Amino acid sequence: MADYKLTYGKIDRDLLKTMEAPGRTWYILLAIAIALVALGGFAFSRQIRYGMGVWGLTHPTMWAIDITNFVFWVGIAHSGTLISAVLFLFRVRWRASIYRAAEAVTVFALMTAALFPIIHLGRPWYVYWLLPYPQVGGLWPNFRSPLIWDVFAVLTYMLVSMVFFFTGLVPDLAVVRDQSRGWRRRLYGFLAQGWQGTDRQWRHYTSAYLFLAALATPLVISVHSVVSWDFAMSMVPGWHSTIFAPYFVAGAIHSGLAMVITLLIPLRRTFRLDLYLTQTHLENLAKLIVLTGLIVGYSYATEYFIAWYSANDFEWETFRYRALGDYAWGFWIMIVFNSLVPLLFFIKKIRTSTAWLLTISLLINVGMWFERFIIIVTSLARDYDPYTWGLYRPTWVDISITAGSFGWFFLWFLLFAKLLPVISIVEVKEQLPPPMMGEAGSGTQKAEGEEEAVR
Amino acid sequence: MNGRAVGVVGHFDQLDRFLAAIRELRASGLDNLRVASPVPHHEIDEALGRRESPVRVFALVGGIVGAIFGLGLTINTSIGYPHITGGKPIVSMPAFIVIAFELTILFGAIGTLLGLLVNARFPRLHIGPAFHPRFCRDQFGLFVFCAPDEIESTVQILRHAGAAEVRQVDGDVEV
Numbered sequence: 125m126a127d128y129k130l131t132y133g134k135i136d137r138d139l140l141k142t143m144e145a146p147g148r149t150w151y152i153l154l155a156i157a158i159a160l161v162a163l164g165g166f167a168f169s170r171q172i173r174y175g176m177g178v179w180g181l182t183h184p185t186m187w188a189i190d191i192t193n194f195v196f197w198v199g200i201a202h203s204g205t206l207i208s209a210v211l212f213l214f215r216v217r218w219r220a221s222i223y224r225a226a227e228a229v230t231v232f233a234l235m236t237a238a239l240f241p242i243i244h245l246g247r248p249w250y251v252y253w254l255l256p257y258p259q260v261g262g263l264w265p266n267f268r269s270p271l272i273w274d275v276f277a278v279l280t281y282m283l284v285s286m287v288f289f290f291t292g293l294v295p296d297l298a299v300v301r302d303q304s305r306g307w308r309r310r311l312y313g314f315l316a317q318g319w320q321g322t323d324r325q326w327r328h329y330t331s332a333y334l335f336l337a338a339l340a341t342p343l344v345i346s347v348h349s350v351v352s353w354d355f356a357m358s359m360v361p362g363w364h365s366t367i368f369a370p371y372f373v374a375g376a377i378h379s380g381l382a383m384v385i386t387l388l389i390p391l392r393r394t395f396r397l398d399l400y401l402t403q404t405h406l407e408n409l410a411k412l413i414v415l416t417g418l419i420v421g422y423s424y425a426t427e428y429f430i431a432w433y434s435a436n437d438f439e440w441e442t443f444r445y446r447a448l449g450d451y452a453w454g455f456w457i458m459i460v461f462n463s464l465v466p467l468l469f470f471i472k473k474i475r476t477s478t479a480w481l482l483t484i485s486l487l488i489n490v491g492m493w494f495e496r497f498i499i500i501v502t503s504l505a506r507d508y509d510p511y512t513w514g515l516y517r518p519t520w521v522d523i524s525i526t527a528g529s530f531g532w533f534f535l536w537f538l539l540f541a542k543l544l545p546v547i548s549i550v551e552v553k554e555q556l557p558p559p560m561m562g563e564a565g566s567g568t569q570k571a572e573g574e575e576e577a578v579r
Numbered sequence: 580m581n582g583r584a585v586g587v588v589g590h591f592d593q594l595d596r597f598l599a600a601i602r603e604l605r606a607s608g609l610d611n612l613r614v615a616s617p618v619p620h621h622e623i624d625e626a627l628g629r630r631e632s633p634v635r636v637f638a639l640v641g642g643i644v645g646a647i648f649g650l651g652l653t654i655n656t657s658i659g660y661p662h663i664t665g666g667k668p669i670v671s672m673p674a675f676i677v678i679a680f681e682l683t684i685l686f687g688a689i690g691t692l693l694g695l696l697v698n699a700r701f702p703r704l705h706i707g708p709a710f711h712p713r714f715c716r717d718q719f720g721l722f723v724f725c726a727p728d729e730i731e732s733t734v735q736i737l738r739h740a741g742a743a744e745v746r747q748v749d750g751d752v753e754v
Contacts, residue, residue: 131717132617132716132717133716133717136716136717256652256656262659262660263660264656264657264659264660265656266662266664267652267653267656267657267671267674267675267678268657268664268665268667268671268674269664269665269674272678273674273677273678273681276677276678276681276682277677277681279685280681280682280684280685283685283688284684284685284688287688287689287692288688291692291695295715298715299617299715299716302712302715302716303712303716317701317702317703318701318702318703318704318705318706319703319715320615320703320706320707320710320714320715321615321616321617321714321715322613322614322615323613323614323615323616323623323624323627323629324613324698324699324700325699325701326616326619326623326624327619327624327629327632327699328632328634328694328695328698328699329619329695329699330619330632331631331632331634331635331694332632332634332638332691332692332694332695335634335635335638335687335691336688336691336692339638339642339684339687339688339691340688342684343681343684346677346680346681346684350677350681353677550617550618553617553618554618554619558593558594558618558620559592559593559594559717560593560594560595561593561595561596561741
């Protein structure tokens with residue numbers, strides 16, 4: 125990945141440049157994000173004031189875009205862990221420059237996702253009822269309920285991701301500390317926890333990092349499986365299916381990769397990081413998207429096949445309704461954007477073009493949001509008895525809180541982009557062959573199998 | 580480490596010179612070394628003859644505690660308040676394994692973090708005088724504890740090994 129001319133000092137200078145005082149665009153984007161959060165907050169205050177009736181949720185669709193947003197944001201989180209932990213275990217070198225941003229996406233997406241179950245509770249001040257704690261009545265959460273599994277899975281995922289993210293940051297924070305002055309030096313000095321890169325620190329640090337990655341890997345697979353069981357454990361046509369867990373995990377990584385591309389492209393452009401975030405990185409992400417897109421497309425086909433093959437009227441009717449009923453437009457957005465458009469990445473010219481990458485990744489984001497919407501809403505709107513059928517229409521509250529969640533996510537990402545190194549300084553340095561004697565251009569440096577580091 | 584340690588710090592620009600210096604010092608009997616580097620390298624640990632980090636034990640113990648805690652929590656609370664939901668048995672292992680699995684991971688991660696904090700002595704509020712910002716940037720630092728009469732010879736060894744800079748300090752890198 126790296127260039128021959130890179131040195132440790134140059135990496136520091138280049139990557140710390142991203143933390144210089146922000147320009148006007150950053151403030152404008154920040155203002156937009158804050159405005160969206162304020163809008164969502166206002167809508168939420170209306171919900172607190174008047175109750176859940178201000179949402180578009182009515183019988184039979186008691187879950188709609190609130191849960192859509194929850195599943196969407198948890199899904200976005202998944203690619204960050206794939207890139208930071210799974211690719212780390214596989215010793216994939218190109219991961220070094222993108223994992224920090226991807227992991228930030230994980231943490232912020234989970235912070236967004238976790239809001240929705242709380243908002244959706246209706247009486248969010250009782251949120252602690254979800255946690256096991258001894259109380260007078262001796263009552264505990266119902267551990268047989270998938271919704272409680274979800275609390276454990278998502279909370280674990282959030283905590284582990286935050287620990288993993290922060291652990292990875294510490295050596296970089298020390299670099300920032302040593303090259304800043306005044307309050308910044310004190311702040312980053314505090315955050316770096318006295319990191320000095322001594323042999324003892326590195327020895328335990330590298331070991332801890334490896335174990336955190338090894339723990340995060342099965343965790344990421346379990347989390348979206350558990351989220352899918354929120355649906356699959358119930359007897360609702362279109363939900364009660366064994367394919368849900370792998371289908372959701374693949375879909376989660378699909379949407380997350382798209383979000384990472386969507387964010388990396390402007391990051392690379394504004395910070396002029398072409399040397400570190402090369403076309404190869406984006407191309408590799410696009411190749412991964414082809415893989416997840418194929419899995420997602422295969423899952424769509426399997427769902428239809430099983431619905432037909434089961435000869436169950438309700439199941440088949442649900443799937444017929446999805447493709448041809450009231451929400452057919454959303455269904456076709458989902459099919460086209462998630463499983464057909466990504467196939468364009470088979471063409472090298474498309475996956476190496478920034479404009480195409482950005483367009484397709486945005487379309488996948490839209491498509492994956494609609495996938496969750498279609499799964500949740502169509503199955504509830506028409507389940508068994510025509511007597512209980514109904515339609516869901518969002519109100520301004522639904523839409524404002526959704527917009528607020530995007531504002532919340534981008535607010536954190538914008539702060540991250542300016543306050544922390546967006547590319548891991550230490551890991552990029554690790555990719556370089558270490559400085560050796562007889563360096564200065566004689567070409568006789570000892571490489572000791574490090575040659576393939578330079579790609 | 581004791582705060583009054585006396586020693587010599589060598590700054591090295593190249594990894595191979597740095598490793599050679601470590602080996603040379605250890606061969607001459609000066610084994611009380613501490614090094615600082617901008618990136619981790621297995622060769623450094625090998626040259627210093629360090630053992631494998633015990634963090635893995637913390638991770639394992641954390642995971643085991645988490646699994647036991649997860650199963651204990653779900654089984655005990657269900658038996659303590661036996662209320663049938665969804666027609667399932669009071670102790671529904673398939674459901675409880677999900678909780679136990681998540682808590683295994685959570686406690687394993689917490690154990691790993693604790694292992695890091697305990698073994699690497701984090702957090703650290705003060706940075707010793709032997710530390711130099713360039714050790715986090717582009718230089719390798721080699722700190723040698725030694726008796727006052729050994730200082731001169733140590734400085735010679737470091738200079739000879741190709742150190743870009745040699746300083747005499749009053750205090751450790753870490754404390």
